[in-house]
Amino acid sequence: MKLLLDTHALIWALGQSRRLPPRLAALLKDIDNEVFVSVACAYEIEFKRPRSAEIQLLPADIEDAVRQLDFAWLPIGVRHAVAAGRLPRQHGDPFDRLIAAQGLVENATVVTRDPQLVAYGVPTLW
Numbered sequence: 439m440k441l442l443l444d445t446h447a448l449i450w451a452l453g454q455s456r457r458l459p460p461r462l463a464a465l466l467k468d469i470d471n472e473v474f475v476s477v478a479c480a481y482e483i484e485f486k487r488p489r490s491a492e493i494q495l496l497p498a499d500i501e502d503a504v505r506q507l508d509f510a511w512l513p514i515g516v517r518h519a520v521a522a523g524r525l526p527r528q529h530g531d532p533f534d535r536l537i538a539a540q541g542l543v544e545n546a547t548v549v550t551r552d553p554q555l556v557a558y559g560v561p562t563l564w
Contacts, residue, residue, distance in 0.1 A: 439471045441563070442512065442541045444550035445479045445533060452495065452503045462549060462564065466507070474512040475504050476540050482533040517543050529554045 443451065443466075450458035451466055466473055480500055487495070495503075504511065514536065522532075522539035529535055534552060541548040541560040548555055551564045 439465070440474070440544065440546040441465065441471055442474045442476065442537065442544065442546040442548050443479065443509070444537055444548055444552060444555070445482045446551065447549040448475055448479050448504075449483070449495065451507070452500075459564070465563075466509075466549075473507070473509045474544070474546060475509050476512045476537050477514055478533050478536045478540075485533075512540060512544065514540070515543075525558055528557055 447458065447462070450456075451463070465471055483495055483500060518536065518540045521543050522536045525535050525539060529538075534550075534555060535558075537548060537550075538555045538558040538560045540546070541555075542558070547561040547563050549563050552562075556562050
């Protein structure tokens, strides 16, 4: 299965919270699954970190942790940007819109607990 982590799922997978369901933690460790992290997650974490007590990660920590977990970075390409721009405007968070678009373009299931992403037609898992 091709999985794309939403930012909160990434934070929780990196051990910042025990809120990641054990079933999902097992899927992320399963070597038969490809796990991707959008570079938009790094931007969102750094953007929101000064205002969030939950986010303790620093940029270098994110890179090291993603590498250690054998997750792969998914760059933002032109097709992703165009797809995000074409999505309906129901979700105001541009980070989530971009991750949803990447999931659609890359045929990946987005690991998220955000029910608004389902409205975009992207497969989700939580």
